[in-house]
Amino acid sequence: MSTKLDSLLWVFVLLYSIAEISSKFEFTNIKCTSLDTNFADFEYCFLKSVNRTYKYMSLKVNLFKTPITKIKVNGALFKRFSGYRPFMYNVTVDACRFLKDTASNPVAGYLFNLFKKYSNMNHTCPYDNDLVLEKLPIDFVNQQATKVLPFPEGDYLLESNWIAYDINRAVVKVYGTIS
Template sequence: MKHNYFLLLQLILFLHLFRRIASKVEFTNIKCTSLDKEFDDFEYCHLKSVNRSYKYFSLKANLYKIPITKVKVNIALLKRYSGYKPFLYNFTVDACKFLKNRKSNRVVAYFHDLFLAHSNMNHTCPFDHDLLVEKVSIDFINKQFTEVLPFPTGDYLFQSNWFAYDINRAEVNVYFTLS
């Protein structure tokens, strides 16, 4: 419980320090890696630029050993200095417990909200279907990173590791720039 309060305090401090920053988000890359091809694999994982103002990313993870009843996710936000270095957040959450009570951790809820409306990962465990994240637009992410929670300019990596039954099964890395 103290850990959640510490994260919330960090978030409030961060908002206070950087509240006047106006930025624009630009996706630069996405990499999806299955670490256990017998358990899961990515059917697709890509960025798409429809025109100069409409860009999005999508991914589909095929699950081969369903239903999945125990899921943890490690989320880290890294900023590029001389290589990518930890920036503000690096935590692991029991996804099944979190999805039962989204109010249990507001920081995790912020990151979950980045793709919630574009995903079929919006229910509690078990997961008995392939996982989709479809057309997360640059406009939506831009609003989240400039209005909801402003971040300073720079190159970032949103790194997530997906564990099922305490085994790391997949990694999804989204690279972006705030300018």
Template sequence: MRIGYKYIHSVVIMGILCFITEIASTVEFTNIKCTSADVKFVNYEVCRLKSVNRTYKYVSVKSRLFKLPITNATINISVFKRLNGYKPFLYNVSVDACRFLQVQKSNSVVKYLFNLFLTHSNVKNPSCPFNAYVTVDKLTTNFLNNQFTNVLPVPEGDYLFVFKWFSENIYHSSVKVYSTIS
């Protein structure tokens, strides 16, 4: 049986097109907003999205805590997707931050979201109290691209991640990270 040149050529072209058109999501930061409801409790010294060039952006946040030691902290993490305004999407969870840091297996959703910035943060202690400074330094989208494509595929769109911090059931601050996944 003889296979024609045109047939082999077509199969090779189709294989190359399939390889090239493999879908890979990319994350891009679009904005960050840090707000403190009680400046006597927490102040954001740095809250910035730095654009080095068109493709390389990073987020840096440095918050200073004033009323130490903090032994009772709660974090609420919400994810929103932009559909005629930002609407709740998938997750809205609250956890005791001190307990979560001790037993990270207690909530797999929070662990996934926490691991998005863990490598660039100083919050690595497995317990409370928290330090005077809580930082996330130069978090780029390279790590996030892997998390949003291979670990947990996320549909394309504009997203808002909201991190609200409470101590003794009193709201103190929030960080809002706006991003686009394409």
């Protein structure tokens, strides 16, 4: 009887250890480009590695023509297969309308939840101050990308185009890898 119980216990331990194996997301690069420096420009845009476990992303865009009352954001996810290819999501939302009801678009809501706690972009229009994403930690993004909505291993690019008054004003490209 004891050997059956021991065998069952080992199977349980093995299954539990397999379930505990998880993916890990890491930032690899960020590129912020202003397409109209008279409208907005990036004061800073960087990744910082404080130590082996604490890494974060920060950016600040200075807005020169405020208040801004009409904004669209296009977010597209790419995965690297001999170059970056579209992968799963390419969503454009009217940001002013979306921020009134973030449950209106689940995909945009998922992408927004990746950074809203660390940003001042969490209110409805108009925007009359600089936009800041401050110290978005890799651990938070890792949780979202591997536990909340798991993605397969690989290299990814999240590209966002920020469109004000129907003119593309800025592009932010965040590169990462899931291993």
